[in-house]
Amino acid sequence: MRTGVHIAILSLRMTELTGKAMAEVAVSVERASKRFGDVLAVDSLSFEVAKGELFGLLGPNGAGKTTTIRMILDLLSPTSGRIAVLGGPMDEAKKRRIGYLPEERGLYGDMRLGEQLVFLGQLKGMSKADARRRTEAVLLSLDLWGAREKRVDALSRGMRQKAQFAGAVLHEPELMIVDEPFSGLDPLNSRTIKAMLLELQERGTAIIMSLHQMSQVEEMCERILLIDRGRSVVYGALAEIRSSFDSHAVRVWAKGSLEGISGVEEAVPENGALRLRLKDAVRPEQVIAEIAAKEGVEIQRVERAQPSLEEIFVRLVGHPIAEGE
Incomplete structure (x- = not known):
């Protein structure tokens, strides 16, 4: 791989x-x-x-x-x-x-x-x-x-x-x-x-x-x-x-609940923001537009999230680092 x-x-x-x-x-x-x-x-x-x-x-x-x-x-x-x-x-x-x-x-x-x-x-x-x-x-x-x-x-x-x-x-x-x-x-x-x-x-x-x-x-x-x-x-x-890697994730700072956003594989709190890992076929723009249209949510800041080393390792070798132990 x-x-x-x-x-x-x-x-x-x-x-x-x-x-x-x-x-x-x-x-x-x-x-x-x-x-x-x-x-x-x-x-x-x-x-x-x-x-x-x-x-x-x-x-x-x-x-x-x-x-x-x-x-x-x-x-x-x-x-x-x-x-x-x-x-x-x-x-x-x-x-x-x-x-x-x-x-x-x-x-x-x-x-x-x-x-x-x-x-x-x-x-x-x-x-x-x-x-x-x-x-x-x-x-x-x-x-x-x-x-x-x-x-x-x-x-x-x-x-x-x-x-x-x-x-x-x-x-x-x-x-x-x-x-x-x-x-x-x-x-x-x-x-x-x-x-x-x-x-x-x-x-x-x-x-x-x-x-x-x-x-x-x-x-x-x-x-x-x-x-x-x-x-x-x-x-x-x-x-x-x-x-060199696209993380296929976005980091969102927002007021209000972001539960139920479609196209999100995983949502993880990270330094006051929510890091959203997207499903493979989903573009970040789709998710951001859905969040912006969600009632009761105010977006303060959005940015693409850089991949972690763990994510990079999995992409290159095909298994999480723990499986190699």
Whole structure:
């Protein structure tokens, strides 16, 4: 189901960025593939991530996101293709300049939180004094200072998630890779992590954020790579990708009830408006005219609604993202 639209989107140059030049590339992946026996887990992926960019790596569970991340980190070697990180092949010195938050969390449960973070900082090449200073700053930012003397296995799930994130950002990495960073977090802690990621980006850190929840990426990322079954589905600037698709939906701000409008497949409240997804054969003009003629309804504003990433994914691969998990 990969269409001409898909090909056109993939033809976006890898050097294009929204609002910034791709002058400094943090990660370059060129036709990278990974095979495990007869299974082709990653199939000829190509993309670039700039310094100071928050880049979304999207797809269902099992799409190849984690395998791609492990190849970038040199935890797995690609079967074919080339990967450059921070200017060239991965080496031990570069690993100290990278922060990684894996989906499988792995702190030492029997160590006290503050003690463990200082230890992790030293592993990344920090002096003990610097590691202590950064530990205090990060724990305060994450509202974990009061838990510094607690064993990690005595922390709540949400606190352990934040503690793992603290260990990944402690050494102020130049490249940050986060795999499902909001998993298991309540909305308040999710906002805290999101704020810290955006702060890192402002400081020039390149961030690759791997998610299967599209809404988080739509809020935070300017560019994305959407993969399915190891292959690239869509790659490029989010705004350009969206503009390449007709959502076949309108967003209406109106006073009065819009129930019973013919030609509407689904009506969803959205930021004070009602997003109307139309049936295939229905034109937006028909629906707008019917709303305008409806008694007791006053239209305040109408606009075409851009498609969500979820809608784009379904159009290109033929199934909702959850079905690929």
